Amino acid sequence: MNDIPENAATPEEDIDALKAVRLAKLADLTAKGEDPYKITSFDVTAHAADVTSNPETGKAVSVAGRLMSKRIMGKASFAHLLDVSGQVQIYVKRDNLGEEKYDFFKKQTDIGDIIGVKGEVFVTHRGEVSVSVTELTLLSKALLPLPEKWHGLKDNDLRYRKRYLDLIANPEVKNTFIGRGKIISAVRRYLDDDGFIEVETPILNTVAGGAAARPFITHHNTLDLDMYMRIAPELYLKRLIVGGLERVYELGRCFRNEGMDIKHNPEFTMMELYQAYGDYTDMMKRVEDIYTVAARAVGLGNKINYRGREIDISTPWRRVTMRDIVKETVGVDFMALSDQKARAELKRLGVEIEGEKNAAECMYAAFDKLVESTLVQPTFVTGYPIEISPLAKKSDDGLTYRFEFFINGWEGGNAYSELNDPLDQAKRFEMQRSMAKQGNEDAQAADDDFVEALEYAMPPTGGLGIGIDRMIMLLTDSASIRDVILFPTMKPKTGK
Secondary structure (H helix, E strand, C coil): CEEECCCCCCCHHHHHHHHHHHHHHHHHHHHCCCCHHHCCCCCCCCCHHHHHHCCCCCCEEEEEEEEEEEEEECCEEEEEEEECCEEEEEEEEHHHHCHHHHHHHHHHCCCCCEEEEEEEEEECCCCCEEEEEEEEEEEECCCCCCCCCCCHHHCHHHHHHCHHHHHHHCHHHHHHHHHHHHHHHHHHHHHHHCCCEECCCCCEECCCCCCCCCCCEEEECCCCEEEEECCCCHHHHHHHHHCCCCEEEEEEEEECCCCCECCECCEEEEEEEEEECCCHHHHHHHHHHHHHHHHHHCCCCCEEEECCEEEECCCCCEEEEHHHHHHHHHCCCHHHCCHHHHHHHHHHCCCCCCCCCCHHHHHHHHHHHHHHHHCCCCEEEECCEHHHCCCECECCCCEECEEEEEECCEEEEEEEEECCCHHHHHHHHHHHHHHHHCCCCCCCCCCHHHHHHHHCCCCCEEEEEEEHHHHHHHHCCCCCHHHCCCCCCCCCCCCC
């Protein structure tokens, strides 16, 4: 018996030699008029999971997939095919297939090839559901061998650079991205069913507005104009609210030229929605609903296990002001202090800041550095300083009608009762311009055209932005944002 294990080990120095062998096989097939690349289709009537999950003995099926193993045993052989649903065993017997085709299977097919088979479902003496093959077709020739499963595809750098191999070797990875698709579809259905219209706004912007982030800069040759990859779609979406589209959302890519870690990738997926005649309390309900339908889409209930930690997304989630949660966690009520005393307290707590921050900004700095990471269970934090919230309505206490929500110590999203006063918005943008001139990299870009749009009147509006990748990380128990982005940003390798 000749056993060829799954993803047979392939030393680096042997790859060229093995490729040469496979090229010779391809040349032989081509010379015989059997070039597999000329085949345009194959009629698939069942997937692997259809065959194995509900076996119907004697049923005729047509299955196609990647050859993952071969066990040659004289006049009969076993092999496994991998398709999108999983693996199924096939039984290839000379008496059923014919001597010429059986010999072809033994000598001309290799691990990694794409093949199609027709045959009948049966169960082996060992109880494994299989397909007894009566027809076999080589659909595509793999010229390179698959990497060794237990070593080559555990290297994260290789997994992210060559996601196609990661999907072949690691079934859980395929399940993660199938789950991602289900989650995004469920979120869209929820919004569509509630009267929201999905729209598309520009990715190339002349003003990098809508968030405090460093943009990617590009250049339009025809217009001789520097442009920015969008950091957020917010200001365009609110223009649509002005125009009378009362409920809009966009789910798509945003780009921020900033750091990379387990929660950040320069290119990421954001979902923003805007609801006329709503406010930020309505957005809290939206967040709870979105997480609920997203969890159900991947078979989860109210209890999520993330990296061994249980997180309860049962509604309603906790609601707390930043002032109260900071006082509760670090024992300081910053808003009851003068600016000078607030800065002294912040220094005592070991939090460094630049410039002469006021009490509200000191409160936020304490929250950002000392409190945020402690918020494991879902929590809405309200009452953000106006200095860092230039697009949110001012509340009576001099803060804003804004919340961010936190899960697992991460920020999951951001929402406002949107500022619709054009005079106040113009002043806020001037404040941001002043901050930028003083070297504050967190200052937002001013957009005078957006102010003009507000002058035509925007109704009271609630707005929400959710980081889709982080939500999917939580719901698929993925350790890094790179595990939920098919092709994460990677520094190119130099040399071979």
